[in-house]
Amino acid sequence: MSDWKKIAPLGDIPRQGSRVVEVEDGSIAVFRTSDDQVFAVRDACPHQQGPLSQGIVAGHTVTCPLHNWKINLESGEALAPDDGCTNTYAAKVEDGMVYIQL
Amino acid sequence: MQKILKQRKLMKEHLVLVGNGMAGVRTLEELLKLAPEQYDITVFGAEPYPNYNRIMLSPVLAGEKTIDDIILNDRAWYEENGVILHTGDPVVEIDRVKRKVVAESGLEISYDRLLLATGSDPFIIPVPGSGLPGVIGFRDIADVDAMLEAARTGRKAVVIGGGLLGLEAANGLQRNGMDVTVVHLMDILMERQLDKLAAEMLKTSLEEKGLKFLMGTQTAEVLGEDHVTGLRFVNGEEIEADLVVMAVGIRPSIGLAQKAGLHCDRGVVVDDTMQTYDPRIYAVGECVQHRDQCYGLVAPLFEQARVAANHLAKMGIARYEGSVTSTKLKVTGIDLFSAGEFNEEEGDETLILQDPAQNVYKKLVVKDSRIKGAVMFGDTMDGTWYFQLLREGTDISGFRSTILFGQHDLGDAGHGDEIRVAALSDDAEICGCNGVTKGDIVNAIQTKGLFTLDDVRAHTKASASCGSCTGLVEAILSSTVGEGYDAKPSKKPVCGCSGHSHDDVIAAIAEHELKDMPAVFERLEWKTPDGCATCRPALNYYLLARWPEEYQDDAQSRFINERAHGNIQKDGTYSVVPRMFGGLCTPSDLRAIADVCDKYDVPEMKVTGGQRIDLFGVKKEDLPPMWKDLTDAGFVSGHAYGKAMRTVKTCAGKTWCRFGTQNSTGLGVKLEELTWGSWMPHKFKLAVSGCPRNCAEATIKDFGVVCVESGYELHIGGNGGIKVRVTDLLCKVDTEAEVLEYCGAFTQMYREEAHYLERTAPWVERVGLSYIKQRILEDEVGRKALSERFRVGQEVAQVDPWKARAEGEAAHEFTPLKITA
Numbered sequence: 001m002s003d004w005k006k007i008a009p010l011g012d013i014p015r016q017g018s019r020v021v022e023v024e025d026g027s028i029a030v031f032r033t034s035d036d037q038v039f040a041v042r043d044a045c046p047h048q049q050g051p052l053s054q055g056i057v058a059g060h061t062v063t064c065p066l067h068n069w070k071i072n073l074e075s076g077e078a079l080a081p082d083d084g085c086t087n088t089y090a091a092k093v094e095d096g097m098v099y100i101q102l
Numbered sequence: 103m104q105k106i107l108k109q110r111k112l113m114k115e116h117l118v119l120v121g122n123g124m125a126g127v128r129t130l131e132e133l134l135k136l137a138p139e140q141y142d143i144t145v146f147g148a149e150p151y152p153n154y155n156r157i158m159l160s161p162v163l164a165g166e167k168t169i170d171d172i173i174l175n176d177r178a179w180y181e182e183n184g185v186i187l188h189t190g191d192p193v194v195e196i197d198r199v200k201r202k203v204v205a206e207s208g209l210e211i212s213y214d215r216l217l218l219a220t221g222s223d224p225f226i227i228p229v230p231g232s233g234l235p236g237v238i239g240f241r242d243i244a245d246v247d248a249m250l251e252a253a254r255t256g257r258k259a260v261v262i263g264g265g266l267l268g269l270e271a272a273n274g275l276q277r278n279g280m281d282v283t284v285v286h287l288m289d290i291l292m293e294r295q296l297d298k299l300a301a302e303m304l305k306t307s308l309e310e311k312g313l314k315f316l317m318g319t320q321t322a323e324v325l326g327e328d329h330v331t332g333l334r335f336v337n338g339e340e341i342e343a344d345l346v347v348m349a350v351g352i353r354p355s356i357g358l359a360q361k362a363g364l365h366c367d368r369g370v371v372v373d374d375t376m377q378t379y380d381p382r383i384y385a386v387g388e389c390v391q392h393r394d395q396c397y398g399l400v401a402p403l404f405e406q407a408r409v410a411a412n413h414l415a416k417m418g419i420a421r422y423e424g425s426v427t428s429t430k431l432k433v434t435g436i437d438l439f440s441a442g443e444f445n446e447e448e449g450d451e452t453l454i455l456q457d458p459a460q461n462v463y464k465k466l467v468v469k470d471s472r473i474k475g476a477v478m479f480g481d482t483m484d485g486t487w488y489f490q491l492l493r494e495g496t497d498i499s500g501f502r503s504t505i506l507f508g509q510h511d512l513g514d515a516g517h518g519d520e521i522r523v524a525a526l527s528d529d530a531e532i533c534g535c536n537g538v539t540k541g542d543i544v545n546a547i548q549t550k551g552l553f554t555l556d557d558v559r560a561h562t563k564a565s566a567s568c569g570s571c572t573g574l575v576e577a578i579l580s581s582t583v584g585e586g587y588d589a590k591p592s593k594k595p596v597c598g599c600s601g602h603s604h605d606d607v608i609a610a611i612a613e614h615e616l617k618d619m620p621a622v623f624e625r626l627e628w629k630t631p632d633g634c635a636t637c638r639p640a641l642n643y644y645l646l647a648r649w650p651e652e653y654q655d656d657a658q659s660r661f662i663n664e665r666a667h668g669n670i671q672k673d674g675t676y677s678v679v680p681r682m683f684g685g686l687c688t689p690s691d692l693r694a695i696a697d698v699c700d701k702y703d704v705p706e707m708k709v710t711g712g713q714r715i716d717l718f719g720v721k722k723e724d725l726p727p728m729w730k731d732l733t734d735a736g737f738v739s740g741h742a743y744g745k746a747m748r749t750v751k752t753c754a755g756k757t758w759c760r761f762g763t764q765n766s767t768g769l770g771v772k773l774e775e776l777t778w779g780s781w782m783p784h785k786f787k788l789a790v791s792g793c794p795r796n797c798a799e800a801t802i803k804d805f806g807v808v809c810v811e812s813g814y815e816l817h818i819g820g821n822g823g824i825k826v827r828v829t830d831l832l833c834k835v836d837t838e839a840e841v842l843e844y845c846g847a848f849t850q851m852y853r854e855e856a857h858y859l860e861r862t863a864p865w866v867e868r869v870g871l872s873y874i875k876q877r878i879l880e881d882e883v884g885r886k887a888l889s890e891r892f893r894v895g896q897e898v899a900q901v902d903p904w905k906a907r908a909e910g911e912a913a914h915e916f917t918p919l920k921i922t923a
């Protein structure tokens with residue numbers, strides 16, 4: 001049911017940046033952190049649906065561009081003191097290609 | 103033996119704190135925040151209590167608070183943080199060779215680092231009989247207990263010393279029903295904090311409360327056989343007493359350090375890193391002498407604590423550079439405040455407001471338009487404001503005539519951030535960005551025990567966005583948490599990733615030639631691997647401003663607006679604003695814009711206040727092709743989205759307007775050609791008006807020119823926005839060439855010295871108009887150099903970002919990825 005989808009070469013995503021993947025029911029933001037790991041989360045902030053893909057990435061968190069909530073990319077959860085969660089999807093890099101599991 | 107050695111190697115380093123008081127424990131708190139795992143910590147305290155708030159002993163004595171109320175760190179805190187606490191067991195010896203301390207109980211503990219925070223001892227006047235029972239100081243809980251006990255059995259108390267401590271003791275004893283006389287050597291009460299007039303007003307008020315005073319009186323002998331019965335003075339008179347409180351001063355408690363051979367003078371001598379002459383031993387608090395100063399108030403001690411913690415955590419960068427202190431008397435019903443040097447000297451000016459009917463007195467001592475000292479009696483609401491102006495060296499010339507009436511009288515035009523928060527209702531909105539009210543903030547501070555601006559930001563979001571309400575939030579914090587904790591460091595760190603202030607970072611980038619972000623992180627020992635959304639944009643800016651030709655701009659450290667070169671709107675679309683130099687345009691310019699709007703279905707257009715046209719509702723993918731069309735028609739980006747030079751607004755000017763004195767539009771175009779494309783600490787706007795009627799509103803711009811018959815007036819530091827600030831007049835010049843030179847110099851000075859996200863208005867207030875005048879007007883060589891540096895930076899900066907992106911740069915920003923398999 002849920003299978004790995006090939007997205008793009010890792011190099012297409014800037015370090016400490018993200019790209020957006022359009023899927024049927026919305027957008028998924030695929031992040032590449034400074035240590036070259038990849039994470040996929042729904043591109044909507046738990047606060048007011050801000051586009052997380054447009055935020056600043058530091059460590060394994062992204063700061064939402066609208067009101068500065070910080071979201072943990074591993075869990076999709078907002079860091080304290082904020083409270084909320086956005087969907088995450090499994091993501092991996094194999095032979096230089098990025099895959100996400102839908 | 104072998105085994106012990108091995109075990110020790112596995113153990114963490116051992117830190118021993120001698121003195122379980124306010125400065126010492128504060129240092130531990132700061133240290134635990136920075137490096138929780140670095141040390142095993144042992145604390146020795148002479149008193150049988152965990153750390154309590156010594157400054158609240160006065161309210162305890164007065165019956166307004168209990169001991170439980172004033173405990174700062176209960177025993178559970180020590181346990182939770184793995185700190186071993188020995189109370190009621192003073193350290194009696196430090197063996198610096200064997201690196202161990204010996205306590206009274208015989209306990210011996212070795213240390214790798216030692217922190218001395220032994221505070222001070224009350225000074226007991228060496229007169230006959232001063233050792234009798236019933237003669238005490240006012241320093242700790244035991245003293246308060248003794249006073250309360252005396253109040254139960256005795257009737258008459260004498261307090262020797264009419265300073266802060268003595269008066270608080272006298273007030274407390276009187277509240278406990280004793281008949282209290284204050285004996286003071288001088289003719290003025292609190293002579294170190296008050297001038298004669300304020301002291302007189304204070305004395306009258308206290309007499310009305312029932313205290314008695316013997317001024318100019320020196321004690322010769324304490325009378326009594328096995329308990330005090332009275333005092334005899336040098337003038338031969340005598341007074342009865344069941345209790346004598348000596349509050350004539352404190353002496354740094356240095357006996358232990360002296361015995362260990364540490365260099366001491368009046369206090370234990372430390373350098374700017376709070377290190378004593380033994381590099382393994384640090385010292386903080388009242389026992390310390392730093393740059394010849396000993397302090398007796400908590401605010402400077404907390405600053406020392408922060409610095410010591412930084413060095414104990416081996417971050418090795420913070421410096422303590424001394425403090426200015428302020429004083430408030432904690433006697434309920436009496437409002438008194440003093441700070442700085444309040445007795446005027448030759449060459450100082452004094453501003454005085456005196457209202458005997460209302461018992462109000464305010465005095466400010468001013469030198470070179472800056473506050474040096476303040477004394478206030480009766481109405482002390484503005485004490486913190488004056489103190490802030492004093493510490494920040496703010497130039498007060500702009501609001502000098504009304505300053506004594508307080509900041510509420512200023513509206514928002516004066517010192518940007520302040521209003522009397524105490525007078526605001528709970529539903530008053532403080533942070534407009536995040537819709538946070540005063541009530542929300544007060545509530546969070548009280549229920550969650552918040553102490554710092556960062557805490558409040560984190561929990562309420564107040565001041566977490568644009569930051570324009572920071573001053574208000576700080577004011578609420580200090581009015582809610584109380585005076586004792588108004589210990590905000592004079593330098594604010596950029597963010598939680600380091601302890602460094604903006605100024606530290608700017609200086610380090612220049613001094614150590616740090617040319618990229620990893621270099622900054624390493625040199626300044628950032629605690630996070632790649633910073634955060636607060637410091638990265640700031641660092642990116644500072645690096646760009648300092649090394650325009652070498653630094654590679656880091657797009658991932660920019661806010662989305664600057665990365666996408668458009669303003670992100672509520673619905674995730676973008677706006678596009680092409681630059682129109684000086685607001686001028688041609689029919690073909692307008693036609694090109696109209697064509698672009700048709701082609702990309704732009705839903706709305708608007709003429710902006712900056713005299714150009716805003717195209718709203720553009721989808722992100724459409725940005726590059728649209729930019730291409732605009733670029734082809736000759737437009738460049740208007741940078742309406744960035745911390746950058748925005749627009750030059752002009753009026754009709756001499757060419758058309760019957761009042762015009764100079765070609766304001768032409769000059770506006772030249773200014774815009776000079777400055778466009780420049781990144782700034784914050785947005786930056788210019789305007790040129792053709793005559794003093796000022797139709798282009800040049801006097802609320804960051805840099806405004808008002809043309810007059812004989813030349814050009816240059817105005818700086820204005821601001822529309824939430825808090826309007828009218829510009830300060832910088833100078834008048836004769837030619838357009840000079841306007842351009844001065845503009846370049848001022849702009850560059852702001853770019854190099856302001857903090858990131860600080861607009862010119864608060865910057866000018868912070869550094870002072872006279873400083874800017876000195877750099878731009880008086881120093882011709884410096885001005886030319888600034889202007890030249892601006893020009894060099896502009897050569898690199900004036901590359902149109904739209905054109906680059908239309909040609910494919912950063913394409914990943916604008917196109918989504920496809921699922922390929």
Ligand SMILES: Cc1cc2nc3c(=O)[nH]c(=O)nc-3n(C[C@H](O)[C@H](O)[C@H](O)COP(=O)(O)OP(=O)(O)OC[C@H]3O[C@@H](n4cnc5c(N)ncnc54)[C@H](O)[C@@H]3O)c2cc1C
Nearest residue numbers: 121123124125148156157192193220221387388398399400
């Ligand atoms: C009544 C009163 C009111 C005050 N009001 C104010 C105010 O309104 N505002 C303000 O800013 N400041 C006020 N102060 C001053 C403020 O309390 C001190 O500046 C501050 O507490 C000093 O901190 P410290 O850590 O240096 O010393 P302390 O807090 O005195 O801590 C030192 C501790 O070390 C212990 N000690 C000493 N020698 C040894 C040893 N050999 N072994 C183990 N332990 C040892 C002492 O018993 C003490 O507990 C007030 C002080 C008093 C007494």
Ligand code: HEM
Nearest residue numbers: 685713752753754755758759760761794795796797798799
């Ligand atoms: C002191 C009295 C003032 C006089 C006599 C005056 C006069 C004029 C005149 C004659 C013009 C027309 C120029 C032209 O197009 O031929 C003009 C334009 C204008 N004035 Fe004023 N003005 C005054 C004050 C102000 C003030 C205080 C403001 C705004 C704060 C203002 C804003 C404007 C604006 C926006 C324009 C249009 C400029 C443009 O679109 O280029 N004026 N003024």
Ligand code: SF4
Nearest residue numbers: 753759762792793797
């Ligand atoms: S500022 Fe003076 S010159 Fe410019 S339009 Fe207004 S009246 Fe005319």
Ligand code: SF4
Nearest residue numbers: 534535710711823824
């Ligand atoms: S004043 Fe400025 S910030 Fe406020 S709604 Fe208008 S454009 Fe937006």
Ligand code: FES
Nearest residue numbers: 045047048050064
């Ligand atoms: S929508 Fe993300 S913080 Fe508000």
